[in-house]
Amino acid sequence: MREFSEKRDFHRMQVNTEITITDSEGSQHNGICKDLSGTGMQILLDSSFAEGSRLHTVLPSTSDQFPPFETVAEVLRCEPTEGGYLIGAVIRQVKH
Numbered sequence: 001m002r003e004f005s006e007k008r009d010f011h012r013m014q015v016n017t018e019i020t021i022t023d024s025e026g027s028q029h030n031g032i033c034k035d036l037s038g039t040g041m042q043i044l045l046d047s048s049f050a051e052g053s054r055l056h057t058v059l060p061s062t063s064d065q066f067p068p069f070e071t072v073a074e075v076l077r078c079e080p081t082e083g084g085y086l087i088g089a090v091i092r093q094v095k096h
Helices: none
Strands: 012-021 027-038 041-043 055-061 069-079 084-094
Touching: 012 041, 027 055, 041 069, 055 084
Parallel strands: none
Antiparallel strands: 012 027, 012 055, 027 041, 041 084, 055 069, 069 084
């Protein structure tokens, strides 16, 4: 029998990479994308965001052959943690 964490449709990848967030007011925030899956991401930021907030996210590419990974994500939860706020977000749109 699989553990609960293994029952997801998409497995989480630990990425721990820089991410740039633009909020609905146009302000930019830099953070760390802790993990990424096919439907969401977990981000460590200095700022908190309300549940339901829409964020434009950009993960830089490590290769000139691939563009940055850009999404529109919606905040599902925002919890204070050591070093800032841990945000759980669902990806609503992948930008092309």
